[in-house]
Structure formats: structure tokens, C-alpha cells
Amino acid sequence: MKMFGRLLLLFLLVAGIAQAQLTTATIVGNIQDTSGAVIPGAQVTATNQETQFTRQVTSGSDGAYRLDFLPVGTYSLKVEAAGFQSKQQQGIVLTLNAEVHFDASLNIGEATQTVDVSSNELPLVETSNATLGRTVTNQEVDNLPIVNRNVYDLLTLTPGVQSSSNVNTLGYPQQVVYMNGGTDNFVGSVSYYLDGGLNMTFIRNTGNVLPNPDALREFNVQTNNYNALYGRMSSGLVNVVTKSGTNKIHGSIFEFHRETNFAAAPAFSAPGPKAPLHRNQFGATLGGPIWKDKTFFFGSYAGLRQITSSTYNSALVPTAAQRAGDFSANLPTSGTPSSCPSNTSSVVFVVCDPVTRTPRAGNKLASSQLDPTVQRLLARIPLPNATGIDTASGRTTYRWQGIIPSTLNTDEFLIKVDHQIGTHRLQGMYFNTAGNQQQSPGGNIDWSRQNFVYRQQNGNLSDTWTPSANVVNQIWLNYTRMIGGRINTPQLSLADFGSSFGIQGASMLPQLTVSGYFTAAQAISGPVTGTNFYSLRDVVSITRGKHTFSFGAETSLNKDLQYTYLNNYGVFAFQRATARTNAEISDFIAGLPATMNQDSPVQAADNSWFSGIFAQDDYRLFRNLTINLGLRWDVQTSPTDPKDRQSTFIAGQKSTVYPTAPTGLLVVGDKGVDRGIVATRWHHVSPRVGFAWDPFGNGRTAVRGAFGLFFGSVSGNEWNGVSNFQPFAVRNRYSFIKSMTDIYGDARSFPNGNPYPYVYDPKNPRPFISPAQVQGIDLDYQWPYVYQTNFSVQQQVTNSIAVSVSYVGSFSHDVPFAPDINYPIYATATSPVNGVTTSTTSNYDSRRPIQGGLGIINLIQSKQRANYHGLQITGEKRLSHQFSVKAFYTWSKTLSSASVNNSGAVIGTAQDFNRMQDEYGSSDTDLRHQANIAAIWKPAFFTSSPRYVREVVNGWTISGIAQLNAGTPFSVTTGVDNNFDGYTSDRANLSGNAAVGITSGRSRADKINAYFNPAAFCSYTGSTASCPAGVGPGGLDGTTRRNNYFGPGNRVINAAIFRDFGVYEAVKFQLRAEVNNVFNLVNLSNPTTSLNSGNFGKITGAYGVPRQIQIGGRILF
Known part of the structure; x- marks a missing residue:
């Protein structure tokens, strides 16, 4: 403080x-x-x-x-x-x-x-500063196709924006944007503003919902070397401004409609009727004067009502006979053998006694072997309603198929008031949006559903004061709140079906995966997840001679909250390889899972302060040369938890706060471990310099360049991920489950009986469940930072045409990553580890360098890096002769030292944590080629024709957006744990027997069947004669590089056509049609890259959506 x-x-x-x-x-x-x-x-x-x-x-x-x-x-x-x-x-x-x-x-x-x-x-050229970016104008927002009515869809019109997507993993919409090679969005890459106030959620540093397009005026995207006003994020910013009232009453009433008949069937969908789709978006805006020339208002409402459907047809479900333990239809034609054979099929198998391992008479389980809990669960699993043929055996299979609808309802309200009083211009804005989205089942049967419920509120107040002609001061107050939840239904747990399962937290159905048959999926439920953000910022500009001096400061408080049940419902797997009755489906009926995962609920909260001071001098050295000099100092406190649920790891030190913790695992209050874990970093000083030169002094040519340092931030999800593990919560996998009815009856997994409920209480320490997976934050953790640079030349060719060529560079350092610092060591007879002389998939924990009951230790460190180099070429023709166009092409390369994904509980993956040098390669967001064209055309034919001809043919506006992107990178993996480290991220070797075969000019059918040559890759397990050895211990690490190959490119063309019809004086009616993916282009996804998959090398899906037509009407006044 x-x-x-x-x-x-x-x-x-x-x-x-x-x-x-x-x-x-x-x-x-x-x-x-x-x-x-x-x-x-x-x-x-x-x-x-x-x-x-x-x-x-x-x-x-x-x-x-x-x-x-x-x-x-x-x-x-x-x-x-x-x-x-x-x-x-x-x-x-x-x-x-x-x-x-x-x-x-x-x-x-x-x-x-x-x-x-x-x-x-x-x-048309910029001769005053060196910031790269683009403003998407009101004309573009109004005229370009936005089929989903989400203005974020236009972000990719800006050179340097590599991708923009909307995800929903926390119960509310989150916008994720990557710019100019910026690293994972969740470590603080992009800032999002709405009317001057931050509009983002810091749980994962993502953008919040925006008002509907009719309420927005325009938005600005800055992608490289932005001014010293901006801090906290390191890659770029998105700044959106809503409309305001004027001296004239103005507004709109609108509705847009989409339905099944207006949509094409998705690629790779099964034959049959299309899944139903109904979507209506509607609303109105109104603005005008309260006091002419002084006070103005603007308001907006919009609603969305949508029903989509998903088709399910892949699940094999137990028949009525199988539910009674009768598997006689699955018996081999040779009859019942004398001993229990190995099983290689999900359809043809011999059922064996789980205790004696002898074949059951008639291939039937005894009635006493039917698990009572499973018998009750079967009432919720649908009976088969379709049949198929097993290609291997020719036997009939019994499937369930169905179409399951899901709904999405949202409502939003916006009010904005502007008031001019003397030398002050006051503005206030309030935005409120709420939604309820019912998800489709995550597995392949209708089992459990999730409802995403959220509410977002934005409030901004600002005052622009002009005390003198050359002095302007602006002050902002900003409050942003986003809170959402994932609520699972039905609220039933295994305990409700007669099981001893100890549910902790809300009741939810278990997740059941019966290999080869069905997945009754469940999802992590989080009833409360959100952010409260408060900020205060004051700015002033003073122009003196050739200088425009600027000084300023800001401070903000961020309060994150997450309360999630994790996998408290139990995740059960029934697998053929470990089947106790010799088949996965009979194991399920007998209630004998191979494994169970169960977690205790987690509550985490992060409170952090962010403050900054900054100064800028825009120095007009000569009439045609401006120098931009900026300096910023930022201080971000480490996020703290009110209940101190944070930890670190220091080898050899014993916790005194939580004495039962394994040696090395320390919590807040232990020696050297302060609240927030990491000491405040006071050295975040960011110099920024740029120039803009008009060499001929005519305003038609600009040569610009800049260099700057930009510090990033951390997300709440990254920081409080440690609370997902012991001692704060239990996330364990158990391999010995007695039965679905008697969950905790096997002492091999539960020597102390049922460990749930598990509650963190330093005053009453609980024994650790070994081997304990733990996570901590490195005491030496540093905030990520980026060096940005650019050099560009702009030329205005005519009064309406300009072109530019830019080099853009971005160099990221101290990128967060959480390696396993207790990584298993490869053991051999000549190099034993802790007395272990062989390496297997069952002795990982015995081969770890740090013993004492510890398993995986993920320590969040800041040691990774990334770099981006790009050539960006843009062209613009402003509206003249009824036509305007903006286009760009980007040729770039992004490299990084590791695959970093901060959206999960553990940050990043690697093939071998002891050989991080092998991970350097193309970034996950490496997009080598990108082109975009946005055009608006207002044709005016037959100007000398009769009026009725002109009325019919002329007056229309046609617009379109064409996007073409190169493919994204992928790695070829084995899908198994070749190097015996407990992870399945191992990469394949090149066999040397065949070319990889990724070539151009092939037909789509050829690419789908084999995007690359499967024979070019192999998996070395230590004794595979047909596969050369790899690298690393035992030659078990794959030789192919991370992200060494690129998938198919994609292209999308969206279009709109509309016309305004006069109704009465200034009132118009607009008839509008918008088409997503006009030509129904199929953009193939990356191929299956796991060697152990039956679809290895094949493409089984597609990106994006098929053609969808939206019809709308707007009354404009």
C-alpha cells in the first residue's frame, strides 16, 4: 500500500x-x-x-x-x-x-x-507518428458483411492481426487475438478498450463482449509501437468507440434472421437432414439532443435468440441383452474357449470372470456380477436406435443417433450521455449485457448438459477540460465487471445412484468413457468465474512551440475470482487393455473401471494493483520531420490470494506452515515466501522512440520507423493455477477401483479410505496423497516483455489511392512456461536411478530426482522467448467513383522456444523437459502468408435510362471481404510415451524410407485421404528395427522438429448486398442480405498427426462454417 x-x-x-x-x-x-x-x-x-x-x-x-x-x-x-x-x-x-x-x-x-x-x-499517409495499425471506420462497420453481428470479426482487416477468435471456456465469451507474433494471449498480449475504459477480463486476459454494430461508431487497432499512454499489455490494442447523440434525432430499428434452409450442410457431416438452425437478432438505437449544442444522449438495446443443433451418430450403446449381462451375441463363432483369450475387438470377444479369469458360460455375466449402481445409471443411457456393420468381423453393431438442440439467448443495453459545459466536455457510458447458452453434450450421447450464464457491466466517466488553447486535460474513471458460470445439469451424482462415491461440491453425473463404445461426457463446472476491475487515469497535453509535451499517470485494481469444482464428479475409463472381464463393455456392466480421476473443488482469488506513469514529447524537429519520444514506468504487484493459496518450490527446505507437505513445497508464510510469491518488480521502464518524415514536404510521402520496449502482464488463470493442486486441492488418478458401487474399497488406491471431502486448512494439515502432483511459482519469475520495431514507407499515388510497405519485428522474452522440474530420469542397468535399472510406463515416480512422496512438479518460470519478422504491404483506395477498397498482404515468420498455452492448469508442453533446445521452431501461431481484401461498391448503371430502370438497378451497395491464409503448423507425434517420461507429447522419427509428401497441386480427395505420406514417419521404442533411433536418452526422443509441417491453407469470402428505400423524409428502410462463405468453400483442418491413430495422416474435419445466408431489415432515421 x-x-x-x-x-x-x-x-x-x-x-x-x-x-x-x-x-x-x-x-x-x-x-x-x-x-x-x-x-x-x-x-x-x-x-x-x-x-x-x-x-x-x-x-x-x-x-x-x-x-x-x-x-x-x-x-x-x-x-x-x-x-x-x-x-x-x-x-x-x-x-x-x-x-x-x-x-x-x-x-x-x-x-x-x-x-x-x-x-x-x-x-492518406501518416506523417506525424510511427505507430502501425488501422481504423475500421463507421462506413466499414455499416457496409461490410458482419454475419454474426460481432465487430470483432473485422479485426483481421488489420495487417499484423494473425488470428481473432471467440472462445467460451469460462462460462462467458472471450475474444482471443494474436498480433505480429505475440505470444499466448493469456500472458497479456492485447488490451481491449470500450469508450476509453478497459473492456477485458483478467482471468485469461481476453476481450469482453462489445455492443451490437448499430451502436458502434468505429474501432482502432494498433499493432506495433503504440504510444507511451498504453501499458500492461505487450503486443497491441483494440480500441472501440460507441456512437453519440447529436443535434438531430437519429437511430435504427433492426432484425436479422437465419434459419436451416439458408445454410449449407457442414463438410464431413453424415448424410441425412441438416441439423436445425434458427437465429434472430433484433434491437434498436436512438440518439439525439437533450439540450441543443450542449447535452446529448444515445441508447441501444439488442437481443439474440438462437437455436442450433448437433447431430450424434457415432456411439455404440449397450443393447437390452448386454445391460442384463448377456453378451452371447458377441461370442466368437468358434464358441467358448477353455481359457480366457486376449481380446482384440470391441464387437467380438469372450467374457471372462473378473476373479478367476475363466470364460463365462454362454458369454454371460452372473446376475450377482451386475453392478447395482451401473444398472441404475443405464436408465440414463439411451438404447440403440440404429445399426451398422463392423468391417473387421461383419457383425451387426448397435448405435444411438439423434439431433440435440442447444440455445443461446442474450440481451444488452447501452446508455451514453455527453455534456458540454464551459471548457469541460463530460461523458458517461454504461453497458450491460447478459447471456444464457445451453451447450450440446460433449460426448457422443445425450448425457449431461452445461448452461453458460454470464453478465457483463461497463461503466465509464470522463472529463475533457480545455483550460487554454494549447492545454487539454482528460480524466477517466472506469469500472468493468464480468462474471459467469458453467452450471451442469442434471444435478445428480453417483451417490444418487447408490454408489459410495463421495461428492464434494455440487452434484454432477460422472464422466464415463467405454472405449470403442460411447463417451458419456461431463465438463468442469465453475459456478463463479469473473473479474472486477477499477481504474483511474488522468492525461494532459501541452503544446509549446515545436513540442507537444505529455505527462500522465494511471492506477487500477483488479480482483479475480474462480470457484470451480474441477472433476469432482469422477472421470471413469473402461479400457480393453486392462479389462477385468476381458472386454470394455462387459467391464462397464460389471462396474469395473480401469481408472478413476477425482478432484476436490478449488476456490481461488487474485487481487493485484497495476500503476504506471508516462511521458511523451512529440517534437516537430522540422516542418517535415516529427520525432516521437516516450518513456513509461509500470509497477504491477504480484497477485495475492486473500487465503494465501499459493506455493513455490525450494529444494531441501521444509514447510513450517504446512508441516505435512513434502520437503521443498512451500506456501505463503514459510521462510522467504511472501504473499504473492514473487517480489514486486520495480525496473519496468519502457523507452519508446519513433520518427515520421515527409521527405518532399507535400504530405504525400512518409518514411517512418520506431523502436520500443513493452512489458506484458500475467493472467489470473496463470497465477492461481497452483491452487488446483496439493495442498490446496487434490487432483488424483486412481488405478485400483473396487467397483462403481464401492468406489474406495481397494486399499491399494485408498489406504486411508475415502479422502473426500478435502479442504485446505493450515491449522489442520492433511496428509498428502502420494505421489503428489504439485505446482508452484518460481521466486525469480519475471514479467514478460517485448521489443517492437518497424520501418515503413507510405506513398499517396493519387488523391484517393495510397500504398505502404513495412518491415515489422517483435521479440518476446521471459515468456512463462511451467516445466516438470521433477522430470523422470531414463534408467538402464548401467545407469540406474534410485536403484531402478529399467524404464517403464509404470515406474515414472520411482525415477524422479526428487523423491519424498512427490510426483510431477510444475514450476512456473519465465525462460522462454519468441520472435517475429514480417513484411506487410497495404493498399487503400478511398471512396471515389462509387468504389472503395482496402487490402493487405503479409509475409511473416514466427519462431518460439516452446509451445506455450496458458489457458490450462499447466503451462506448456515439451517432448523432453531436459532437452528444451529441441523445442525451438515455428510458433503455434506462425502464419507465413496472409492476404485480405475488403471492398465496397455502390454501382450506378443506366444513369440515362428511364426512372423505373434506375430505381430497380441503381441504389444498391455490394460489399465483400476475402481472406486467404496459409496453413498453420503441426507436429507429428507417436501418440504414446516412447521415452517413458509419463507424457505422450513424443514426436515421431523420419523413417528414411519415403518422402513426407506434402506437395501442392494435389486434389482435395487426395489430401483428405493422406495429407502426408504415413510411411515417412515411424516410432522408435528402443528395439524397433524398422525405425532409426532418435535423440536423447536411449534414442527415444523423436527427431522431427516441433511444428515442422504446415497444414492446408484456408480462404473465405463473405459478402453483403443491401439497399435503402425512402419511407418518409429522413426515414429509410434498408433491406439487407449477408452471406458467410459465399462459395461454400471447404477449408480443411490439419491432419491427424498421431502415429497410433487409425486416421494417421488423414483429414477428418474442416475449419469455419459452411455457407450461411442472413436476411435482415433496418429502419434508419
Whole structure:
């Protein structure tokens, strides 16, 4: 708190920034006479043509002027000077974060004479700063196809945005964006803003929901070397601004509809009727004046009602006879043998007694061998309603198939008020959205469902104060809350079916996987997951001569909460290889699982402060050269848990707070272990420098470059993942389960009986369940940081066409990764480990270097790195001759030292944690080629034809987005644990017998059947004569590199066509059709890459969605 006090004091003494404005824009320029001499003291007045808001400055001694913090909109600019004719520019459109350059050359004459100029004379190149990015304008939001009505879908229109996707893993929507090789989003890569306030959830550092497109004006994306105003995230930012009220009443009423008949069938779907689809989005907006020229309002409502369906047809389910223990239909044609044979089929097998291992008479279980709990569970498992043929045996199989609907309902409200009082412009915005989404079953039968329920609230207050012509101050208050939950139904547990299973937390059905038959899937339930975020920021801009000085400070408090039951319901596997009755399905009927996973619920909370101070000088060294100098200092406290559920690992030190913990595992309060684990890092100083040069001084050519340092953040999910393991929770896998009715009856797994409920209590330490998997945070952990650089040349070719070429570099350091620091050592007779002379898949824990009851030890460290190099070429034609287009092509390469995924409980994977040098290769997000074209066309044919012809043919708007991407990388794996380390991330070897065979020009059918040559790869297990040895101990690590191969590319073309029909005066009706994937292109997914899969090398799925047509109508006024 002392640190916060100091920063708050500093915050009150200094203020912010000018150029990197969150919700506004800037006009800059020079005033001169026709001979080129500068005109000091000229009066420059900018007037918003929609609200009559005005801002006035005078040109300096060098004739330069600057108007900062102008609300986005359309402006007129008037320049007046004694002895000269005034000059007025109409129709200057200020977009978000834009810096519009307008030079005025005044003629000698009477001041009453005014010269108007066209807005088409405004330059298309950036001559004032070196930030890379793009603003998606209101025209594009209104005109381009957004079939899902989610403006985030337009993010990929920006060069450098490699991918943008919406996921839902926490019970609420999360936007995940990768920019210019930025590492995993969950470590703090991208910032998301809505009307100047952060609009994100810090559980996983993802973007929150946005208002509907009718409520949004535009958004700005910055991808490289953004201004010193921005901190906390290291790759880029997305800044969205809503519409505002004006002096005229304006708004819209809209509805968009999609249904089954408007959609094509998905690729790889089974023959039969299409799964039903019904989707309606509707709403309205309204804005206008409360007090003309002073106070304005804007409001919006939107709702979504959607029903989608999933088709299930792959599950084999037990027949009525099998449910009674009668497997006579599965008996081999040779009859019952005298001894129990090995089983190689799920359809033809001999049932054996689980105790005597002798064949059962008639292939039937005795009635006493039928598990009572399973008999009750069978009432929830559907009977077969379809048949098939087992290709290996020719026997009839009995399947269940069905279509299961799921629903999604959302509602949102937005209210915004702007008020101009004297030299203050006040703005307030409140946004509230809530949703309820019912998920389809996760397995292949109708077993359990999840409802995702969430609510998001955003509140912003800001004041822009202009105490003098060249001084502007802006202050923001921001509150963002996102809270959601995953609620499982039905709320029944094994205990409700007569089992001794000890449920801890909410009741949920178990997960049952019967190999070769069905998966009755369950999912982790989290009733409460969310973020409360509070921030305060103040900014000021002072223009003095050639300098625009900026100073500022911000501080924020983030409070994360997660309460999840994990796998408290029990995860049961029935497998042929370990079947006690010789078959997985008969094991299920007898209630004899091979393994069970059971977790105790986890509650975790993270509270952290983030504060920063920053300074910027945009120094106009010469009339045609601007230098951008920025410096930022950030301080983020390590997230703390109110109940101190955090741990670390220091070899040899014994915990005094939790004495039953294995040696080395320490918790908060132990010697050297403070709250938050990691000491506050005070050295996060980020210098940033850039230049923008107009070499010919005509505003049509720009040479720009920049270099900067950007620190990232950590997500709550990353930090509190340690609470998922002992001593805070139990996540164990048990191999000896007596039966589904008597879960804890086998002392080999449960020497002390039922360990649940398990509650963390340092005052009453519980014995550890060995071998204990634990996770900790390295005391030397450092926050990730990125060096960004760019160099670009822009050229305006005509008044409406411009092109640019840019080099973009990004170099990430201290990327989080959690290796297993207790990684098993390969043991041989000549190199024994802890007395063990052989390495097997059952003695991992005996071969670990740290014993004492410890198994896996994942320690979150910051030792990984990544780098990105890209060539980005863009072209733009602004609207002229009824046509506009923006396009780009990117050629890039992203390399990283490991596969890092921070969305799970454990961060990152590797083939061999002792050979991390083998992991360096293409990043998971390496996208070598990317092209995008967005075009808007307003055709006007037959201008001399009769009126009825013109009315029918003309007046339409046609728009489209075409995206073409190269394939994403993949690794070829064995699918088994070749190197006996307890992980199945082992990569394959090249056999040397055949070429890999990934070549161009092949047909789609060929690629689907074999994307690569399966014979090119092999798995070495130590004695495989047909496969050469690999690397590492025993030659058991694969020789193929991580992400060494690339999958099929993809291309999507979306389109829209619409027309406005006059209804009454300013009221129009818009008829609109939008099409997703117009040509129903099939974008093949990556192939199956696991050697042990029957589909190895084959492609079994597709990315994206098939063609979907959406019809909509809007009333505009």
C-alpha cells in the first residue's frame, strides 16, 4: 500500500498524454502564405458539424498548429489571419486515434473572403507518428458483411492481426487475438478498450463482449509501437468507440434472421437432414439532443435468440441383452474357449470372470456380477436406435443417433450521455449485457448438459477540460465487471445412484468413457468465474512551440475470482487393455473401471494493483520531420490470494506452515515466501522512440520507423493455477477401483479410505496423497516483455489511392512456461536411478530426482522467448467513383522456444523437459502468408435510362471481404510415451524410407485421404528395427522438429448486398442480405498427426462454417 500511496501522489501531481488518445483524434498542420512564408498567430477553429462542439487554437511562431482531444466525427476547419482571406475546409472526418494533417495556404485579401476546399485533398499517409495499425471506420462497420453481428470479426482487416477468435471456456465469451507474433494471449498480449475504459477480463486476459454494430461508431487497432499512454499489455490494442447523440434525432430499428434452409450442410457431416438452425437478432438505437449544442444522449438495446443443433451418430450403446449381462451375441463363432483369450475387438470377444479369469458360460455375466449402481445409471443411457456393420468381423453393431438442440439467448443495453459545459466536455457510458447458452453434450450421447450464464457491466466517466488553447486535460474513471458460470445439469451424482462415491461440491453425473463404445461426457463446472476491475487515469497535453509535451499517470485494481469444482464428479475409463472381464463393455456392466480421476473443488482469488506513469514529447524537429519520444514506468504487484493459496518450490527446505507437505513445497508464510510469491518488480521502464518524415514536404510521402520496449502482464488463470493442486486441492488418478458401487474399497488406491471431502486448512494439515502432483511459482519469475520495431514507407499515388510497405519485428522474452522440474530420469542397468535399472510406463515416480512422496512438479518460470519478422504491404483506395477498397498482404515468420498455452492448469508442453533446445521452431501461431481484401461498391448503371430502370438497378451497395491464409503448423507425434517420461507429447522419427509428401497441386480427395505420406514417419521404442533411433536418452526422443509441417491453407469470402428505400423524409428502410462463405468453400483442418491413430495422416474435419445466408431489415432515421 505504500507503493500505491506514492504512485497516487505522483498521479495527482502529473497528467497524461496527447497523441495516443483513447476516444478522440487530432488535427495538425501548418499555416503559410502563397510564397511559403509561415503565418504566426493565425486563428484555427474546428467545429463538429453534428454537435457544434468547437475548439480553437492559434498557430505558433513557426506557423504550426495542433488541435488535440477532438471527439470523433465530421468537422469543418476554418483558418483566419489578419490581412489574408480566410480558408475553410469542410467534411474532415476524424476517426479514432487519427492524426489528420491539414496545411492551409492563405491568399492575401480581405478577411471576409472565404475559400472552401474539398475533403478529397486530405492526405492518406501518416506523417506525424510511427505507430502501425488501422481504423475500421463507421462506413466499414455499416457496409461490410458482419454475419454474426460481432465487430470483432473485422479485426483481421488489420495487417499484423494473425488470428481473432471467440472462445467460451469460462462460462462467458472471450475474444482471443494474436498480433505480429505475440505470444499466448493469456500472458497479456492485447488490451481491449470500450469508450476509453478497459473492456477485458483478467482471468485469461481476453476481450469482453462489445455492443451490437448499430451502436458502434468505429474501432482502432494498433499493432506495433503504440504510444507511451498504453501499458500492461505487450503486443497491441483494440480500441472501440460507441456512437453519440447529436443535434438531430437519429437511430435504427433492426432484425436479422437465419434459419436451416439458408445454410449449407457442414463438410464431413453424415448424410441425412441438416441439423436445425434458427437465429434472430433484433434491437434498436436512438440518439439525439437533450439540450441543443450542449447535452446529448444515445441508447441501444439488442437481443439474440438462437437455436442450433448437433447431430450424434457415432456411439455404440449397450443393447437390452448386454445391460442384463448377456453378451452371447458377441461370442466368437468358434464358441467358448477353455481359457480366457486376449481380446482384440470391441464387437467380438469372450467374457471372462473378473476373479478367476475363466470364460463365462454362454458369454454371460452372473446376475450377482451386475453392478447395482451401473444398472441404475443405464436408465440414463439411451438404447440403440440404429445399426451398422463392423468391417473387421461383419457383425451387426448397435448405435444411438439423434439431433440435440442447444440455445443461446442474450440481451444488452447501452446508455451514453455527453455534456458540454464551459471548457469541460463530460461523458458517461454504461453497458450491460447478459447471456444464457445451453451447450450440446460433449460426448457422443445425450448425457449431461452445461448452461453458460454470464453478465457483463461497463461503466465509464470522463472529463475533457480545455483550460487554454494549447492545454487539454482528460480524466477517466472506469469500472468493468464480468462474471459467469458453467452450471451442469442434471444435478445428480453417483451417490444418487447408490454408489459410495463421495461428492464434494455440487452434484454432477460422472464422466464415463467405454472405449470403442460411447463417451458419456461431463465438463468442469465453475459456478463463479469473473473479474472486477477499477481504474483511474488522468492525461494532459501541452503544446509549446515545436513540442507537444505529455505527462500522465494511471492506477487500477483488479480482483479475480474462480470457484470451480474441477472433476469432482469422477472421470471413469473402461479400457480393453486392462479389462477385468476381458472386454470394455462387459467391464462397464460389471462396474469395473480401469481408472478413476477425482478432484476436490478449488476456490481461488487474485487481487493485484497495476500503476504506471508516462511521458511523451512529440517534437516537430522540422516542418517535415516529427520525432516521437516516450518513456513509461509500470509497477504491477504480484497477485495475492486473500487465503494465501499459493506455493513455490525450494529444494531441501521444509514447510513450517504446512508441516505435512513434502520437503521443498512451500506456501505463503514459510521462510522467504511472501504473499504473492514473487517480489514486486520495480525496473519496468519502457523507452519508446519513433520518427515520421515527409521527405518532399507535400504530405504525400512518409518514411517512418520506431523502436520500443513493452512489458506484458500475467493472467489470473496463470497465477492461481497452483491452487488446483496439493495442498490446496487434490487432483488424483486412481488405478485400483473396487467397483462403481464401492468406489474406495481397494486399499491399494485408498489406504486411508475415502479422502473426500478435502479442504485446505493450515491449522489442520492433511496428509498428502502420494505421489503428489504439485505446482508452484518460481521466486525469480519475471514479467514478460517485448521489443517492437518497424520501418515503413507510405506513398499517396493519387488523391484517393495510397500504398505502404513495412518491415515489422517483435521479440518476446521471459515468456512463462511451467516445466516438470521433477522430470523422470531414463534408467538402464548401467545407469540406474534410485536403484531402478529399467524404464517403464509404470515406474515414472520411482525415477524422479526428487523423491519424498512427490510426483510431477510444475514450476512456473519465465525462460522462454519468441520472435517475429514480417513484411506487410497495404493498399487503400478511398471512396471515389462509387468504389472503395482496402487490402493487405503479409509475409511473416514466427519462431518460439516452446509451445506455450496458458489457458490450462499447466503451462506448456515439451517432448523432453531436459532437452528444451529441441523445442525451438515455428510458433503455434506462425502464419507465413496472409492476404485480405475488403471492398465496397455502390454501382450506378443506366444513369440515362428511364426512372423505373434506375430505381430497380441503381441504389444498391455490394460489399465483400476475402481472406486467404496459409496453413498453420503441426507436429507429428507417436501418440504414446516412447521415452517413458509419463507424457505422450513424443514426436515421431523420419523413417528414411519415403518422402513426407506434402506437395501442392494435389486434389482435395487426395489430401483428405493422406495429407502426408504415413510411411515417412515411424516410432522408435528402443528395439524397433524398422525405425532409426532418435535423440536423447536411449534414442527415444523423436527427431522431427516441433511444428515442422504446415497444414492446408484456408480462404473465405463473405459478402453483403443491401439497399435503402425512402419511407418518409429522413426515414429509410434498408433491406439487407449477408452471406458467410459465399462459395461454400471447404477449408480443411490439419491432419491427424498421431502415429497410433487409425486416421494417421488423414483429414477428418474442416475449419469455419459452411455457407450461411442472413436476411435482415433496418429502419434508419
